[in-house]
Amino acid sequence: xxxxxxxxxxxxEFRNSALAKIGLVLVISIILVATFAPFVATHDPTAxxxxxxxxxxxxxxxxxxxxxxxxxxxxxxTVTETVEIEPDPDHVFGTDSLGRDMFxxxxxxxxxxxxxxxxxTLLAAAVGVPVGLLAGxxxxxxxxxxxxxxxxxxxxxxxxxxxxxxxLWGRAAVDIPDPFVVAGLAPEMPESFxxxxxxxxxxxxxxxxxxARVARGEALSLRGQEYVKASRALGASDNAIILRHxxxxxxxxxxxxxxxxxxxxxxxxxSLSFLGFSGTTLSWxxxxxxxxxxVSSGQWWISSIPGFAIMLSVIGINxxxxxxxxxxxxxIEGEGGAA
Amino acid sequence: MSFGRxxxxxxxxxxxxxxxxxxxxxxxxxVTPGSPIxxxxxxxxxxxxxxxxxxxxxxxxxxxxxxxxxxxxxxxxDMGFSYIRGQEVVGLVFGRLPATVxxxxxxxxxxxxxxxxxxxxxxxxxNEPIDxxxxxxxxGGISTPNFWLGIMLILxxxxxxxxxxxxxxxxxxxxxxxxxxxxxxxxxxLLAWLAYITLPAIALGTYFMALITRLTRSxxxxxxxxxxxxxxxxxxLPQTLIRYKHAxxxxxxxxxxxxxxxxxxxxxxxxxxxxxxxxxxxxxLVIESINRRDWPVLxxxxxxxxxxxxxxxxxxxxxxxxxxxxxxxx
Numbered sequence: 100x101x102x103x104x105x106x107x108x109x110x111x112e113f114r115n116s117a118l119a120k121i122g123l124v125l126v127i128s129i130i131l132v133a134t135f136a137p138f139v140a141t142h143d144p145t146a147x148x149x150x151x152x153x154x155x156x157x158x159x160x161x162x163x164x165x166x167x168x169x170x171x172x173x174x175x176x177t178v179t180e181t182v183e184i185e186p187d188p189d190h191v192f193g194t195d196s197l198g199r200d201m202f203x204x205x206x207x208x209x210x211x212x213x214x215x216x217x218x219x220t221l222l223a224a225a226v227g228v229p230v231g232l233l234a235g236x237x238x239x240x241x242x243x244x245x246x247x248x249x250x251x252x253x254x255x256x257x258x259x260x261x262x263x264x265x266x267l268w269g270r271a272a273v274d275i276p277d278p279f280v281v282a283g284l285a286p287e288m289p290e291s292f293x294x295x296x297x298x299x300x301x302x303x304x305x306x307x308x309x310x311a312r313v314a315r316g317e318a319l320s321l322r323g324q325e326y327v328k329a330s331r332a333l334g335a336s337d338n339a340i341i342l343r344h345x346x347x348x349x350x351x352x353x354x355x356x357x358x359x360x361x362x363x364x365x366x367x368x369x370s371l372s373f374l375g376f377s378g379t380t381l382s383w384x385x386x387x388x389x390x391x392x393x394v395s396s397g398q399w400w401i402s403s404i405p406g407f408a409i410m411l412s413v414i415g416i417n418x419x420x421x422x423x424x425x426x427x428x429x430x431i432e433g434e435g436g437a438a
Numbered sequence: 439m440s441f442g443r444x445x446x447x448x449x450x451x452x453x454x455x456x457x458x459x460x461x462x463x464x465x466x467x468x469v470t471p472g473s474p475i476x477x478x479x480x481x482x483x484x485x486x487x488x489x490x491x492x493x494x495x496x497x498x499x500x501x502x503x504x505x506x507x508x509x510x511x512x513x514x515x516d517m518g519f520s521y522i523r524g525q526e527v528v529g530l531v532f533g534r535l536p537a538t539v540x541x542x543x544x545x546x547x548x549x550x551x552x553x554x555x556x557x558x559x560x561x562x563x564x565n566e567p568i569d570x571x572x573x574x575x576x577x578g579g580i581s582t583p584n585f586w587l588g589i590m591l592i593l594x595x596x597x598x599x600x601x602x603x604x605x606x607x608x609x610x611x612x613x614x615x616x617x618x619x620x621x622x623x624x625x626x627x628l629l630a631w632l633a634y635i636t637l638p639a640i641a642l643g644t645y646f647m648a649l650i651t652r653l654t655r656s657x658x659x660x661x662x663x664x665x666x667x668x669x670x671x672x673x674x675l676p677q678t679l680i681r682y683k684h685a686x687x688x689x690x691x692x693x694x695x696x697x698x699x700x701x702x703x704x705x706x707x708x709x710x711x712x713x714x715x716x717x718x719x720x721x722x723l724v725i726e727s728i729n730r731r732d733w734p735v736l737x738x739x740x741x742x743x744x745x746x747x748x749x750x751x752x753x754x755x756x757x758x759x760x761x762x763x764x765x766x767x768x
Contacts, residue, residue: 118577250451251458253699254744256706259724263466263736266728362581369583370710374725387586391714394593403593406586413581 105351105427112426122418129412133209137277137285140203141189144381145289148198153393156193156201156400157186163397193400195386196393201400205408208383210292211372212412215299216365220357222303223364227310228353232341234311235318245311252308257363258370264301265376271297272378295378298371302364313356317349351427358420362413369409383409444759444766452752459744463737464508468501517741518734520727527738530723535742538719540611542708544635545643553647554690557654561662562681572651579648584707588641588714595637603634605716611635642711646697646704653696657689691762698754701747 113119132139155161161184168175186193192201234245274291281290321327322345330340371377372384379385383405390401439447483491492498496507511518517527553576560572596604609631617627661667662685670680709721716722720739727735759766 247454247458250455251462251744253702254455254459254747255462255740256702256704256709256743256747258706259709259740259743262709262725263728263740267466267731366581366583370585373583373585374710374713384583387583387589391589394589395597399593402586402589406583406590409586410578410582414577417577417581 108426109423112422116422116425118418119422122415122422125411125415126419129209129213129415132206133213135279136206136210137279137288140200140206140288141191142200142203143287143289144199144203144207146199148194150198151187151190151194152196152198153184153398153401154190154194154198155184155186155398156404157188157191159193159400160185161397192404195389195401196398201386201404204381204386205383205405207289207381208386208405208408209412211295211379211382212365212368212409214292214294215302215368216361216416218294218299219302219306219364219368220360222299223306223360224310224353224357226303227307227312228314228346230307231311231314231316232318232345232349235315236322236337236341236345238319238322242315245315249308249311257302257305257367261298261301261305261367261371262374262376264304265297265371268297268301270295270376270378293379293381295368295382298368298377302367302371305367306360306364309356309360310353313352314349317352318345321345321348355420355424355427358416358423362416362420365409365413365416439766441759441763441766445756448752448755448759452748455748456745459748460509460512460741461505463740463744464505466740467733467737512741517738520732520735522730522732523735527734530735531720531738531742534718534720534723534739536612537607537610537717538705538708538712538721540607541635541638541642541711541717541719542704544639545704545708545711546646548639548643549646549650553650554654554686556647557651558658558681558686560651560655561658564659569655572655576648576651576655579644580652582644584641584645585710585714587644588638588711591637591641592714601633602637604637606634607718608634638711638715638717641714642704642707645707646700649700650693650697653693654689657693658685661685661688691758694754695758698751701750705743705747 113123153161153163162181163184164179164181166177166179169178170176190200190202192205194200195204230245234242272293272295275294276291277285277289279285280288318341324344327340327344330344331337335343368377368382369384369387372379372382373388375388377385386405387402390398390403390405393399393401489498496504499507515528517531519525520527520530523530556572556575560569563569591602592604595602609627611631613622614624614627614631616622617624658681662681667680667685670684671677705721708719709724711717712719712721713725720743723735724739724743726732727739
């Protein structure tokens with residue numbers, strides 16, 4: 100369990116590591132941005148303003164060839180002209196091809212990434228941890244069966260399996276009302292947040308096996324411990340032992356894995372949205388995909404900026420994961436080194 | 439247990455996993471809403487037409503018969519016909535496989551060639567600028583979505599500098615080999631091949647480059663602190679010999695195992711890299727077959743992907759057991 104020693108280690112490691120500090124700052128900023136998106140965003144991220152499309156970010160001006168269709172003498176003619184496009188200080192990160200504010204889209208995209216990352220990880224852990232603990236504790240047939248299922252599961256790349264499942268099941272999403280907007284605090288923002296629920300379920304189902312493997316390994320080594328044997332001799336039921344003794348002692352590596360998994364699932368979610376297998380259009384991966392068509396015509400920012408957002412979030416979470424691993428590892432030494 | 443028995447046991451285990459892969463792929467169709475008939479039949483098809491299609495595809499048979507027939511045909515190398523393209527699935531899938539293997543190998547070569555020296559340098563010059571550089575680079579590498587990296591590479595090297603191709607696979611590695619003996623100029627063909635494969639290989643390889651750098655660095659640090667290294671130093675063995683012959687070799691064994699397990703990530707990454715660069719491999723085939731509900735092609739692709747994963751891991755374990763005989767008795 101989280102003892103005073105663990106907290107001391109965390110603090111010590113944190114003081115000594117500049118990277119851990121950067122990680123924590125990044126992660127906290129992203130959580131704040133995602134939570135208070137309606138206040139951070141400057142525009143409704145879904146509002147289109149076609150007369151303000153493809154504006155470059157502040158600090159960059161862009162020469163672009165624009166083709167437009169005009170009626171000349173009753174005929175439609177395509178006219179191409181070279182225009183100098185100046186940024187609008189109202190749109191710091193510029194606008195996309197439909198004139199939507201990129202900054203606000205990045206802010207709202209943080210919600211999707213974080214929600215899918217955290218919920219997907221929780222689901223994967225909720226399935227994987229009990230299965231792994233039961234298998235490792237009881238060994239025998241249950242364990243053998245689990246290990247075979249895990250082997251088969253690992254043979255399919257997460258992305259391929261997720262794409263197959265979402266492609267076949269469809270792309271369902273649920274609308275969750277935004278409390279700030281409902282309360283009237285940010286009236287111009289979208290009323291609800293679209294959670295791509297199929298994506299959450301699929302990434303959870305695809306990644307449970309990592310949790311099962313770690314939980315099983317911990318249960319295997321803990322089942323032989325003296326205090327577990329003692330509880331058994333005193334007549335405690337297996338489930339009670341797992342809940343009271345095995346789980347609390349297995350929790351540290353599960354937390355470390357969970358952190359890394361949030362980062363992995365954020366990357367997976369962005370890949371899925373990029374390929375068009377998501378239920379929402381407010382996602383960093385989706386914006387990278389829509390900006391891709393404009394890379395060759397000079398509108399580099401539509402694809403670039405969301406990628407930096409993904410990179411910064413994943414770097415932050417990975418740094419946090421490294422910190423937790425380095426600080427918590429002494430407690431799990433002696434059961435084989437970390438991979 | 440002898441080495442031979444270990445290999446046999448591991449191979450049989452692998453065969454069992456392949457059977458599981460096939461079963462999961464077969465079952466996937468039945469946990470999916472909508473009948474596969476919809477993919478083939480016209481929207482206004484009469485019940486009679488639908489029935490005829492079901493009979494033709496064998497979909498009116500009981501499940502266990504369908505499963506048995508599927509396994510039986512698979513053993514004969516028959517994966518059925520594409521619903522959409524009217525081609526044999528085996529031909530389609532194996533026609534696309536070389537492009538994906540070529541891409542994955544090129545990415546692995548880029549990754550390994552850069553990461554192992556970088557990891558070793560980082561560990562042997564700990565807390566020097568090169569260590570910080572390598573740490574930052576690898577942190578960025580494991581945190582960057584490869585499809586985005588691909589687009590950024592296109593933006594810089596293809597749009598701005600116009601030195602690489604951004605889509606397709608105009609020249610393959612076979613053409614390069616042929617030009618050695620044939621009439622085509624070798625260097626011209628090689629350059630043309632590099633123009634196609636360089637950007638996708640970097641986009642796909644960067645994550646692995648970063649991952650292996652991290653693994654090599656921490657593994658080397660671990661090994662260099664061990665007793666045998668100190669003993670070798672005390673004996674007066676040269677640093678390079680200790681580092682490269684002893685420590686690096688012991689570091690690489692676990693690295694290889696992790697890489698075997700990461701093969702799935704490599705294939706998954708290839709799927710999306712192929713989508714960015716319109717690379718005509720298995721990944722683009724998977725996406726197309728999902729979008730068009732072309733069941734037999736999706737099933738065939740998934741089976742080939744799953745089986746390759748199992749095959750490579752059996753090979754990795756065999757090499758591992760050969761290098762480290764203790765594993766055999768584990």
